[in-house]
Amino acid sequence: MLNNLIAIVVISFIIVGSLWGIGNLLNPIKENDLDAEGIILVAENNLFNNTNPTLHIERNKPEKITIINKDFVRHDFIINELNLNTGYLYSAQDFTTAIASKESGTFEYYCSLHPSTMRGKLIISDKN
Ligand SMILES: [Cu+2]
Structure with missing residues (x-):
């Protein structure tokens, strides 16, 4: 009886774990989907998201903007006019x-090391 209970609990964990794994495979996190969670920029191979x-x-x-460094070297992210500097x-x-x-316009972002x-x-544009 106890063995059956343990088996049911273990099997439940395996099923839930499998479903979770399959769900992640079907819906992977998309780093290049710029609208998913604000803007995500991955610094890798001395580029931002491969294409700047x-x-x-x-x-x-x-x-919201997130900079992620996936390189082995340091990077930063700077927009001078907006006083944005990640260090x-x-x-x-x-x-x-x-x-x-508050101002619309075209600004440059860059890494000061590269x-x-x-x-x-x-x-930055006015709302349509
Ligand atoms: Cu850099």
Whole structure:
């Protein structure tokens, strides 16, 4: 009887664990889905998200942004005009903040350690 109970508990754990694993396989976290959880930028191979994508946000609407360093070397993320500077992120470190601006316009983001390869644009536009 006790053995049966233990077996049922173990089997339940296996089933729940399997379903959880399958669910993760079917719905993997998408790092390049810029709208999923704010903006996610992964610093890897001295690039942001492989392509240094142009980021778009609305004026007067704060947007969450997370920088993740997946390289072995340090990176940072800077937008001078918005006083945004993550400081040095070491390997496997990340930094989350918000971008907000009262001014629309096109701004440059870059890594101060690799400014020639890690550089892109942020466009802040009025709501349509
Ligand atoms: Cu860098």
